[in-house]
Amino acid sequence: MDYTWSQQIAGRRAVYVSDAVALAADPEDLTYLRKQVWRWMAGFCQNVRLHLGRLVVHKPLLAVWVLLALLEILTAPLWWATPFLITATTSQPPALAFLWWAGAELLLTTPPLIYAARRRKLPLAGVLLNIPCVYATKAVNLVYAWKALIVELLLVPLHLARGLTVYEKGRADTASVRTALAGG
Secondary structure, three states: OHHHHHHHHOOOOOOOOOOOOOOOOOOOOHHHHHHHHHHHHHHHHHHHHHHHHHHHHHOHHHHHHHHHHHHHHHHHHHHHHHHHHHHHHOOOOHHHHHHHHHHHHHHHHHHHHHHHHHHOOOOHHHHHHOHHHHHHHHHHHHHHHHHHHHHHHHHOOOOOOOOOOOOOOOHHHOHHHHHHHOOO
16 A cells, blocks of 8 residues: 555556456454454554645545545444434334344445455355354454554654554464474
């Protein structure tokens, strides 16, 4: 991200390659997931801190997308709290408020999953059965996105924190990898 944004600010172009494939290693446990998501979120916020001003001047459309991503992070807790807010501010019973929210969530979540399944030729039923995992992932992402906002965009500029300074992949912390690295 840092390299791409720096190059775009310098006048070079990024090119989208639709058939590019990037194989990812899924987190094996919660420790790895936490490290991975923190690295992604903190890295994004570091790049916002370092490049946003120049993006606004040199790449205003990219700056708009970055600001929309920040807005999504900031407003996500309101969306998650919507069933409680509906219940507190209307005469709707909690179950109905939750059903409304869950239905809206499914309407927003399902079409991209169907598109991705078809595009990647994955079994649709298998993808849709994993929808509960999407919500667990969203919850983890939200926690670390807010942590990154606070640390990288507030505490680091105020010199109250160092932020992300060590690039930690996370896999070396698992027992099997430690054993393999030790030659055992």
